Amino acid sequence: MDVSVDCALFGFDGEALKLLLIRQKTAQCGPISEAELQMALPGDFVNDSESLDSAAGRVLHELTGLHDVYLKQFHAFGDPERVKGLKDQQWLRTFREHPENRVMTVAYFGLVSLHDHEPTPSSFAGEAEWTDVDGLPDLAFDHDDIASLALTTLREQLESKHIGFEMLPKKFTLRQLQSLHEIVLDKKLDKRNFRKNVKRMDHVVPLDEKEEGVLHKPAQLFTFDANLTTTDS
Amino acid sequence: MDVSVDCALFGFDGEALKLLLIRQKTAQCGPISEAELQMALPGDFVNDSESLDSAAGRVLHELTGLHDVYLKQFHAFGDPERVKGLKDQQWLRTFREHPENRVMTVAYFGLVSLHDHEPTPSSFAGEAEWTDVDGLPDLAFDHDDIASLALTTLREQLESKHIGFEMLPKKFTLRQLQSLHEIVLDKKLDKRNFRKNVKRMDHVVPLDEKEEGVLHKPAQLFTFDANLTTTDS
DNA sequence: ACAAAAGTGTTGGAGATACACCCATGA
DNA sequence: TCATGGGTGTATCTCCAACACTTTTGT
Numbered sequence: 430m431d432v433s434v435d436c437a438l439f440g441f442d443g444e445a446l447k448l449l450l451i452r453q454k455t456a457q458c459g460p461i462s463e464a465e466l467q468m469a470l471p472g473d474f475v476n477d478s479e480s481l482d483s484a485a486g487r488v489l490h491e492l493t494g495l496h497d498v499y500l501k502q503f504h505a506f507g508d509p510e511r512v513k514g515l516k517d518q519q520w521l522r523t524f525r526e527h528p529e530n531r532v533m534t535v536a537y538f539g540l541v542s543l544h545d546h547e548p549t550p551s552s553f554a555g556e557a558e559w560t561d562v563d564g565l566p567d568l569a570f571d572h573d574d575i576a577s578l579a580l581t582t583l584r585e586q587l588e589s590k591h592i593g594f595e596m597l598p599k600k601f602t603l604r605q606l607q608s609l610h611e612i613v614l615d616k617k618l619d620k621r622n623f624r625k626n627v628k629r630m631d632h633v634v635p636l637d638e639k640e641e642g643v644l645h646k647p648a649q650l651f652t653f654d655a656n657l658t659t660t661d662s
Numbered sequence: 663m664d665v666s667v668d669c670a671l672f673g674f675d676g677e678a679l680k681l682l683l684i685r686q687k688t689a690q691c692g693p694i695s696e697a698e699l700q701m702a703l704p705g706d707f708v709n710d711s712e713s714l715d716s717a718a719g720r721v722l723h724e725l726t727g728l729h730d731v732y733l734k735q736f737h738a739f740g741d742p743e744r745v746k747g748l749k750d751q752q753w754l755r756t757f758r759e760h761p762e763n764r765v766m767t768v769a770y771f772g773l774v775s776l777h778d779h780e781p782t783p784s785s786f787a788g789e790a791e792w793t794d795v796d797g798l799p800d801l802a803f804d805h806d807d808i809a810s811l812a813l814t815t816l817r818e819q820l821e822s823k824h825i826g827f828e829m830l831p832k833k834f835t836l837r838q839l840q841s842l843h844e845i846v847l848d849k850k851l852d853k854r855n856f857r858k859n860v861k862r863m864d865h866v867v868p869l870d871e872k873e874e875g876v877l878h879k880p881a882q883l884f885t886f887d888a889n890l891t892t893t894d895s
Numbered sequence: 896a897c898a899a900a901a902g903t904g905t906t907g908g909a910g911a912t913a914c915a916c917c918c919a920t921g922a
Numbered sequence: 923t924c925a926t927g928g929g930t931g932t933a934t935c936t937c938c939a940a941c942a943c944t945t946t947t948g949t
Contacts, residue, residue: 430708432663432740432766475663477764481740505738505768507665507714533665533714533768535738604927621930622912645926646919837900854903855939878899879946 431532434485435472435572436500437579438493440543440559441596441609447543447559448576449492450568453520454556467516467569470576471557472534485537492557493541499595500539503582504575507533511571520569538579544598587613591630594653602640602648603627632656664765667718668705668805669733670812671726673776673792674829674842680776680792681809682725683801686753687789700749700802703809704790705767718770725790726774732828733772736815737808740766744804753802771812777831820846824863827886835873835881836860860884 438449453466471492475484485500512521512532521528543559560566568576587593593609594601607623627633632654640647671682686699704725708717718733745754745765754761776792793799801809820826826842827834840856860866865887873880 430663430665432665475740475766478742480742481738481766502738505714505735507708507768509711509713531710533708535740535766602928619913620928621914624929626911640928643927644921646921646928648928835901852939852941853901854941857902858938873901876900877948879901879948881901 431527431530432475433472433532433534434475434481434488435470435506435534435536435575436485436488436492437470437536437538437576438489438541439538439562439579439583439596440541441612442543442559443605443608446562446612448562448565449541449557450560450565451492451557453569454523467520468560468566469520469569470536470572474532475535481535485535485539489539495541498539498541499592500537502535502537504578505533505535506571506575508571514570517570534575536575536579538582540583540592540595542596542598544601584613591632594633597653600636600638600650600652602650604648606633606651627651664760664763665708666705666765666767667708667714667721668703668739668767668769668808669718669721669725670703670769670771670809671722671774672771672795672812672816672829673774674845675776675792676838676841679795679845681795681798682774682790683793683798684725684790686802687756700753701793701799702753702802703769703805707765708768714768718768718772722772728774731772731774732825733770734819735768735770737811738766738768739804739808741804747803750803767808769808769812771815773816773825773828775829775831817846824865827866830886833869833871833883833885835883837881839866839884 436449440447440449449471450468451471452468471488473484473488473491475481476487479487481502482500485502486496489498489500490496509531511534512518512528518528562580565573565576567573587610593606593613596609597605603624606627607618607620610623611618633651634654636650636652638650640650669682673680673682682704683701684704685701704721706717706721706724708714709720712720714735715733718735719729722731722733723729742764744767745751745761751761795813798806798809800806820843826839826846829842830838836857839860840851840853843856844851866884867887869883869885871883873883
């Protein structure tokens with residue numbers, strides 16, 4: 430059986446939660462309209478000598494140029510028919526040696542800051558795009574399921590594992606942190622209570638720096654100190 | 663790459679938490695002492711046409727004769743060297759066609775009642791045994807890691823997903839439920855507070871029946887009604 | 896009668912929620 | 923001076939933890 434990894438990479442641009450998707454390459458021949466081209470989560474086969482985590486890290490690096498971002502396995506998908514759809518097979522035939530092979534995939538979700546680094550994909554340049562999580566298109570294979578479970582997992586772990594920071598710039602304001610939580614959890618939070626909670630987290634440290642270039646009172650900047658994280662997987 | 667499933671089946675006998683392990687079959691030739699024989703979690707290759715969940719269910723059924731027990735995937739293990747230990751290879755050579763192949767495994771944990779059904783393994787009869795989770799032996803392959811993560815996962819989900827009932831008889835007393843929690847979580851719980859919490863769970867329903875054959879005041883029996891479970895994965 | 900576990904309420908503290916005003920900055 | 927978001931404290935309520943005695947049964 431073939432084994433792949435697929436990555437659901439989430440990013441936050443201050444406004445909305447984004448997911449990195451790749452678009453099927455236009456087949457050189459044949460009149461396929463743009464709308465016909467499927468989108469999917471980035472993924473690749475696991476190489477002979479690499480671990481699953483390394484494979485996921487490699488896919489991520491090839492797409493974003495980033496190392497060392499938060500990346501966690503969350504589920505394996507192994508339905509025998511998961512790549513057997515008509516469109517799925519058409520796509521696979523354009524680049525796979527044995528598109529009819531059964532392939533199971535280990536899915537990872539990752540968190541990327543869209544602030545510090547330009548989200549421009551590197552080696553896959555042009556075919557990858559950040560898409561709003563609200564109103565995702567239908568995805569190829571079983572990637573709708575994967576994306577949906579990735580989002581659920583992100584929601585569950587956002588608070589319990591304090592991983593929100595991974596989607597923010599190194600220096601961030603409390604307002605940014607709060608919007609992120611509000612958007613991911615899809616509910617409004619009370620500003621004062623939120624700040625009270627954050628102040629209790631010893632790994633969110635205030636800096637002697639303020640926001641610049643804003644047309645209102647500049648906010649204090651904070652950063653994330655990974656020294657002591659209470660909850661680890 | 664070969665793909666297998668491994669199952670960490672937990673059971674509770676009223677006293678201790680048990681894990682189902684299989685023992686390496688004695689090689690017909692060669693003077694290998696009992697102590698040299700390794701133990702491992704039950705597992706098997708995933709068949710061509712079955713899903714991962716089905717494969718795990720099949721392994722479980724072959725071992726215990728049970729259907730429909732709680733069984734959940736919790737992690738995929740794919741280190742390239744995970745079956746390459748010396749003893750691991752010796753064992754694999756006794757029954758695998760290509761023992762040197764890389765094999766990744768999708769690990770499941772399952773919960774079994776040791777009360778209602780005799781824990782006697784069926785088709786693997788004789789080679790499987792329920793072992794105390796305290797003081798597990800060293801296991802073959804990376805099964806120490808798998809068992810350890812399975813236990814962590816069980817602890818995390820015991821309360822949040824209300825799955826303790828799966829390890830109790832259909833009719834159980836609150837004392838049994840509490841001991842189970844105390845043993846899994848490894849901490850003493852307050853009887854009154856515990857019962858208060860249980861009474862809030864609408865899926866634990868009291869029966870018009872009492873314990874029998876005990877040399878003290880007989881306790882009321884409860885059962886588990888799966889109609890409305892608040893948390894699902 | 897005795898042993899052994901079943902069963903039952905109250906109190907105090909900690910943490911969560913709800914809520915409104917003044918402040919600093921840039922235009 | 924105005925518009926915009928930054929920043930702050932208090933009262934209430936709910937949830938959790940701690941704690942001891944009476945009841946029912948079998949021997």
